[in-house]
Amino acid sequence: xxxxxxxxxxxxxYRRWRGTPTVAIHGLDLTVPEGGVFGFLGPNGxxxxxxxRCLLGLVAATAGRAAVLGRPTPADLPxxxxxxxxIVETPAMFPTMTARENLELFGAIDGIGPRRVEASLAxxxxxxxxxxxxxxxxxxMRQRLGLAxxxxxxxxxxxxxxxxxxxxxxGIREIRELLRRLGAEGRTVFLSxxxxxxxxxxxxQVAIIDxxxxxxSGRVDDVLSAASRPSLLVGLDDPxxxxxxxRRAGLDVEPTGTLLRVALAPSQAAHVTxxxxxxxxxxxxxxxxxxxxxxxxxxxxxxxxxxx
Amino acid sequence: xxxxxxFARLTIVEMRRALHxxxxxxxxxxxxxxxxxxxxxxxxxxxxxxxxARADEHPARMSSWWISGGGDGILTIAALYxxxxxxxxxxxxxxxxxxxxxxxxxxxxxxxxxxxxxxRTASAGILAxxxxxxxxxxxxxxxxxxxxxxxxxDGTDRAWWTALVxxxxxxxxxxxxxxxxxxxxxxxGRNTSxxxxxxxxxxxxxxxxxxxxxxxxxxxxxxxxxxxxxPWTQMTDVDFERPPIVALTALVAYLAVVVAVAxxxxxxxxxxxx
Numbered sequence: 001x002x003x004x005x006x007x008x009x010x011x012x013x014y015r016r017w018r019g020t021p022t023v024a025i026h027g028l029d030l031t032v033p034e035g036g037v038f039g040f041l042g043p044n045g046x047x048x049x050x051x052x053r054c055l056l057g058l059v060a061a062t063a064g065r066a067a068v069l070g071r072p073t074p075a076d077l078p079x080x081x082x083x084x085x086x087i088v089e090t091p092a093m094f095p096t097m098t099a100r101e102n103l104e105l106f107g108a109i110d111g112i113g114p115r116r117v118e119a120s121l122a123x124x125x126x127x128x129x130x131x132x133x134x135x136x137x138x139x140x141m142r143q144r145l146g147l148a149x150x151x152x153x154x155x156x157x158x159x160x161x162x163x164x165x166x167x168x169x170x171g172i173r174e175i176r177e178l179l180r181r182l183g184a185e186g187r188t189v190f191l192s193x194x195x196x197x198x199x200x201x202x203x204x205q206v207a208i209i210d211x212x213x214x215x216x217s218g219r220v221d222d223v224l225s226a227a228s229r230p231s232l233l234v235g236l237d238d239p240x241x242x243x244x245x246x247r248r249a250g251l252d253v254e255p256t257g258t259l260l261r262v263a264l265a266p267s268q269a270a271h272v273t274x275x276x277x278x279x280x281x282x283x284x285x286x287x288x289x290x291x292x293x294x295x296x297x298x299x300x301x302x303x304x305x306x307x308x
Numbered sequence: 309x310x311x312x313x314x315f316a317r318l319t320i321v322e323m324r325r326a327l328h329x330x331x332x333x334x335x336x337x338x339x340x341x342x343x344x345x346x347x348x349x350x351x352x353x354x355x356x357x358x359x360x361a362r363a364d365e366h367p368a369r370m371s372s373w374w375i376s377g378g379g380d381g382i383l384t385i386a387a388l389y390x391x392x393x394x395x396x397x398x399x400x401x402x403x404x405x406x407x408x409x410x411x412x413x414x415x416x417x418x419x420x421x422x423x424x425x426x427x428r429t430a431s432a433g434i435l436a437x438x439x440x441x442x443x444x445x446x447x448x449x450x451x452x453x454x455x456x457x458x459x460x461x462d463g464t465d466r467a468w469w470t471a472l473v474x475x476x477x478x479x480x481x482x483x484x485x486x487x488x489x490x491x492x493x494x495x496x497g498r499n500t501s502x503x504x505x506x507x508x509x510x511x512x513x514x515x516x517x518x519x520x521x522x523x524x525x526x527x528x529x530x531x532x533x534x535x536x537x538x539p540w541t542q543m544t545d546v547d548f549e550r551p552p553i554v555a556l557t558a559l560v561a562y563l564a565v566v567v568a569v570a571x572x573x574x575x576x577x578x579x580x581x582x
Contacts, residue, residue: 014578057419058412059578077419086416092409096328106417108321111309149413 002070004157004188005032005055010064012050012212024050026212027064032190032205037183039203039220040192041293043301047212048192049089052161056086069157082110085155087163091146095135099126099145102134107152120148125174139166147175151182158182158189164198176202200224200293210301220293227291227299232269234260235285236276245279246272261289315427318418322431326401335393339443342389347450354458367451368459374472377541383475386447387538390483394436395507398490401432403500412579421575425495429488429567436487441480478538485563492563492570523547533559 007030013021025047032038042048053059055066057074066073069080093102103117121127124144129137137145143166150158163179164172172195179202183189193199199206200220207217216223236242239260246253251272252263262272266288273283291299309317326332346367354360354368365372367382374381405411418424455461494503515529526532527548536543536555543550 014580053578053580056416058415059580060576074419078423081416081419084416088412088416090409092413094325094328094410095408096330101328105321105324106413108324109314109317109417111317 002034003031003067004034004069005030005190006065006067007031007051007055008065010051010054010066011062012047012054012059013062024212025054025061025064028209028212029214030207030209030217032188032207034188035183035186036204037179037189037191037202039199039206040190040209041194041196041199041206041297042209046210046301048209049161050212051209052086052088052159052190052192055159056084056088058088082153083156084159085150085153085157086159086161087143087146087150088159088161090139090165091142091149093134093142093145093149096133098131098133099137099148100130102145103149103152106149110153112152116152116154120151123151123178124148125171140168140171143167144171144175147178156187158187158191160189161192162194163191164193164195172198196292196294196297206293208297208300215300216296224291224293224296227296229261229289229291230263230265231289232262232264232266232272233285233287233289234262234272234276234283236260236281236283238281241279242276242281245276245281249275251275259285311423315423318423318427319431319434322428323435326397326431326435329397329401329404331400331404332397335397336439336443339389339393340446343443343446343450346447347453350451350454351458354454357458360458366459368454369463370455370459370461371463371468373448373451374468374475376468376471377539381475382451383444383448383472383479384538386444387479387482390440390443390479391486391534394440394483394487395490395504398432398436398487399494399500399503399507402428402491402494403498403503406498407500415579422571425571425574429491429570432487432491433484437480437484440483441476444476444479474540475538478540482534482538482559485559489563489566492566495570496573527555528558530559530562 007028010025010028010030011023012025013023015021024045028047028051030051040048040051050059054061055068055073057077060074068077069083071077071080073080093099094105097105099121100117103120104114107113107117118127121130124147126141126144126148129141134142134145143163147160147163150160158179160179164175167175176198179189179191183204191199191203203220205218206220206223208215218226233256234242234246235258239255239258243253243255243260246260246262254261254263264272269286273286276283350367354366360366360368365375365382367373372382374383405414414424415421418427490503490507493506494500497503497506511531515531519526519529519532524547526546527550532543532546532550533555536550536552537559540552542552
């Protein structure tokens with residue numbers, strides 16, 4: 001599979017007049033394959049936005065190499081930018097213009113006409129309010145407009161930094177579906193977000209960085225199943241008696257909240273229910289002990305807060 | 309798309325963006341309003357023929373609009389407004405972009421910083437020239453009713469008209485150069501106020517100090533060169549000689565240096581924050 005983003009040993013230092021430089025990215029390696037939605041996660045200050053800024057030529061890397069759509073960046077960025085749509089943090093548009101005027105203005109640079117502007121506005125649900133001045137827009141509407149701007153070029157690669165910031169739950173759902181659709185169309189969506197459940201539901205692949213270094217990368221399913229323990233969670237009205245019964249049968253049992261964690265592959269669930277039923281105990285809940293992306297994120301970043 | 313075509317498109321986009329700025333629009337509206345007020349004043353003060361006859365120069369006498377050879381034609385008043393307006397608008401177009409974070413959006417659409425900066429600089433110069441020239445026309449047109457109803461067109465022969473049009477052209481050119489200067493200074497400082505304070509401090513304090521302490525250095529000052537280019541004649545009562553063409557060349561050379569510094573600064577700067 002072709003890589004649309006390749007980063008090797010990327011390092012970014014912000015120099016100060018006095019004192020030591022701040023290292024925002026510390027030799028990052030990253031490969032984003034073509035097609036689908038790629039989640040880019042990391043705690044606050046982990047270097048996500050700086051990485052995106054490096055990829056888009058907004059800041060100059062101190063060392064390392066980056067390529068976007070097969071071309072080195074920032075050197076060849078003007079050649080490939082026509083195929084890249086991006087929003088970085090809160091997208092800034094011209095406040096005294098309407099949404100339509102903003103898109104028409106930027107579209108004019110690439111010779112994009114009004115039909116494409118209408119399509120982009122409709123795709124993000126702004127068609128009805130496209131003639132309002134942007135300074136009257138809420139944060140969520142500005143996010144939508146930024147996304148419309150990113151879609152305007154009909155890009156092969158979308159680089160989106162926190163695109164659902166400020167959106168209400170319905171808006172988040174709409175954008176999630178839009179991003180999934182874009183990924184399914186064969187485009188690549190590179191999505192940086194702090195909403196881990198969103199990333200888990202939207203992305204095919206994920207990379208987690210911290211302190212400017214890559215901690216983990218791969219398909220979401222693979223990453224989660226690799227991190228999951230082969231165990232079952234069992235709910236019982238009498239967990240103490242249940243734990244005794246299972247231990248007597250030689251199983252490793254550990255209470256976790258109101259449930260029991262039984263060290264047994266999920267495919268062996270019937271064995272557990274039989275053992276418990278034999279001693280007159282009936283399960284109220286039974287499920288594989290899976291790890292969520294949030295748990296994995298907290299585990300590998302060693303942070304308590306779920307933040308980006 | 310060819311590089312030239314893209315540059316042309318970018319320049320047009322930059323002009324549209326600048327014209328959408330509220331400050332730019334207000335400055336134009338204010339200029340037109342002042343033209344209207346001036347027209348009324350000129351008309352009212354020219355109704356009394358004896359009063360008109362007593363005045364050495366009066367806008368109701370068309371020949372007062374421009375006096376060749378360094379006289380104070382009323383067009384000089386317009387030049388002052390245009391230069392100040394060009395500085396404010398030029399600096400604000402760039403400063404506001406850094407403040408609002410739209411510079412990030414602009415670079416996402418045009419990653420070539422050199423092209424973006426060149427287009428922005430060119431658009432500022434072109435717009436300032438065109439608006440400046442148009443406002444000069446409006447300014448002079450406001451005095452036309454007084455000229456036609458109360459004043460006279462005596463002394464406005466072909467040579468006078470040529471001199472007037474050339475003067476208007478030079479004033480528009482100076483307006484464009486100041487706009488480009490303001491864009492460049494604001495690009496270096498990324499801030500409207502800082503750019504305006506820098507320009508004002510240079511023109512009103514530093515140059516005046518140098519001119520007072522070292523009069524022979526006056527020929528290198530921006531203000532002196534502007535004051536030579538607009539009337540297109542050597543300044544009198546100064547300790548130096550400065551032919552107009554040398555003054556214009558000096559202004560263009562100074563501007564080229566500032567534009568080069570601004571371009572280098574913009575090309576190498578990290579764009580962080582929104």
